Amino acid sequence: xxxxxxxxxxxxxxxxxxxxxxxxxxxxxxxxxxxxxxxxxxxxxxxxxxxxxxxxxxxxxxxxxxxxxxxxxxxxxxxxxxxxxxxxxxxx
Numbered sequence: 001x002x003x004x005x006x007x008x009x010x011x012x013x014x015x016x017x018x019x020x021x022x023x024x025x026x027x028x029x030x031x032x033x034x035x036x037x038x039x040x041x042x043x044x045x046x047x048x049x050x051x052x053x054x055x056x057x058x059x060x061x062x063x064x065x066x067x068x069x070x071x072x073x074x075x076x077x078x079x080x081x082x083x084x085x086x087x088x089x090x091x092x
Contacts, residue, residue, distance in 0.1 A: 017030065017039040017040065017041050018038060018039065018040045019040075019041045019042075020041065020043070020054075021043055027043070027044040027079035027080070028041050028042060028043060028044055028079070028080070029041070029042060029045075029051075029078075029079070029080065029082070029083055030081075030082050030083070031051070031055070031082075031083045031084075032082075032083070032085070033055065033085050033087070034084070034085070034087070035087060040055075042054060044078075046077065047074055047075060047076060047077060048064040048071040048072065048073050048075050049073035049074065050077075051064060051077060051083065051085070052064065052073070052085075055085065057085070058089070059073050060089070061087060061088060061089035062085050062086060062087050062088060062089070063085070063086045063088055064083060064084070064085050065084040065085075065086075066081055066082070066083055066084070
């Protein structure tokens with residue numbers, strides 16, 4: 001089950017955020033990637049499928065959620081969204 005409360009916690013935690021492409025002047029989103037438990041700020045992809053591609057993950061290897069609700073690959077991602085990505089495929 002996805003924990004909606006952790007999404008809210010992410011918005012209040014800025015010190016441990018890994019920033020991808022910091023020099024780009026564009027709209028950004030924050031992603032909690034589990035595992036490992038990392039916070040990432042990156043330029044906003046337009047869809048959940050593009051987000052997975054930006055993270056180097058295959059569509060069938062991870063779940064993407066916003067506000068505790070799963071996103072299908074074609075769902076839009078909006079500026080300043082806080083997204084939860086759980087890797088579900090075995091790494092070994």
